[in-house]
Amino acid sequence: MKLLEARGLGVAYGDFQVLWDASIEADKGEIVCLLGPNGSGKSTLMNSLSRLTRLTAGEILFDGHALHDLPPHRISSLGLSHVLERHRLFPYMTVLENLLLGAGPRPDRARLARAFERVYSLFPRLKEREKQLAHSMSGGEQQMCAIARGLMSEPKLLMVDEPFIGLSPQLRHEVAGALRRLNEEGVTILLIEQNVREALAFAHRAYVLRAGRIVLAAPAGELLAGDALESVFFGRRDDERLH
Amino acid sequence: MTATLATQLLVSGLGMGCIFALIAIGLTLIYGVMNIVNFAHGEFLMISMYGTWLAYSFWGVDPVVALPAVGALMFLFGVLVYYVLVRQVLDGTMHAQIFATFGLMVFLQAAAQFVFGADYHAIDKSWLGGVLRIGGITLPSAQLAAGLGALLATLALYALIFRTHLGRQLRAVSQDRTAALTLGIDADRMNALAWGIGAACVGVAGALLSSFYYVFPRVGAVFVLISYVAVALGGFGSIGGALVAGVLIGILQVISGFFVASTLKFLPVYLLYLVVVLLRPTGILGRQ
């Protein structure tokens, strides 16, 4: 069953169009990955789903709601959580305060207790750091805290923009393990990742962006086996050749 | 110098300092949440003082009684200014934002001049008038009460911002607006709230001041200039910094007013400001 279905999305920053006719979907329980070179529009696409960037075209349906008409602060309560690129914690607040804010404007007690239990069992070291200011933690801990904050609203779809960037192999393993566990619990995941092999080993399906367009969409296994990816990352389009 | 005199200076300095701090916190709160300097902050204070004075001279309402109403009305006024004026220039250039609140300042001053004239008004028979004698120490009770009131208001504000979920949401918008939006926080409402609270701060300060200070169209400038210094000194957007700096300035100006000359009482304040800005440009408690 489709949880997310976005069709024909277009985004422009001012007069400068950076995303054209992007359509993506995610089934319940899937892990979907957005791939593509730097500047290809991965974050822009994800930001447009959580309504942080204005659409010039297209529509977004999520779990029975039409997101394209909504302002950004109305999205998380519908069950779509977005963990931004570079974690974006509130630097001068404690881990605890960051997590509390993740639970939404009026969290009720029972839900709060449940959410805390879940994120602390996923990331036990956050419990030890409860009272620490976010900006004083290591990069890896901040990334964990950001994912945990995104989970406090108990989302159906978790979108994470480059969760593994800058992490040591050990931490990467830990974060990937947590995401996999969440997925097994039924959370649908949409993530952005630069490392193609790692992403494809992790995700069920992937979309590949290049210069603001989706140029490939396929199950991870197919992409790993074929050589279609090479041309996206290293090849030139016909119109880029000398002529 | 006798102990009596020292106590008098200290108490009076602390009292003024708390008032400066309250005004400065209102200013720094608005700045911290949306990076806009409210140049009309002093005029908000002036309106509150006129309001208190009007209530007294037309209906005989004492400033102590008028205070909650003036605070609440100023809250609404701040919210109104946000929705009608500030919101229209939020996506505009910095110039547009500066001219919006600067224009409001000029407009409010001219309006006050037009309606009330340039005369100085005073509330002469406030409940808080007279002096208080404790031991051998004589203290002007209006000033003392004003300082105390400002201190209480400041503490209440501090609790609101640092101890409640609403305050946490305000700080979230101030620290990372986009991240706050992804967590379901309505940043636009937080902006309005910041303007409301910022204006309510001067509302309370204005009601307290008017029981012992003259009211005239340009009265805002007297206090707000010092509050700008407190904000810069404490670190832009830092509530604790504004509080510390406000109190420090209050004590400093009373002491120098006594030992040097009352016309020069703010000189050491500006000197201190220069030194701090040169040595630590982000202010006492400011962040990089």
Ligand SMILES: Nc1ncnc2c1ncn2[C@@H]1O[C@H](COP(=O)(O)OP(=O)(O)OP(=O)(O)O)[C@@H](O)[C@H]1O
């Ligand atoms: N706020 C903005 N204003 C103007 N242009 C922007 C803005 N954000 C992104 N862009 C441009 O849009 C294009 C896509 O950027 P985007 O951040 O979506 O790429 P990305 O695929 O996420 O890249 P990366 O892998 O480096 O994170 C780039 O050309 C970028 O310069």
Ligand SMILES: [Mg+2]
């Ligand atoms: Mg990106």
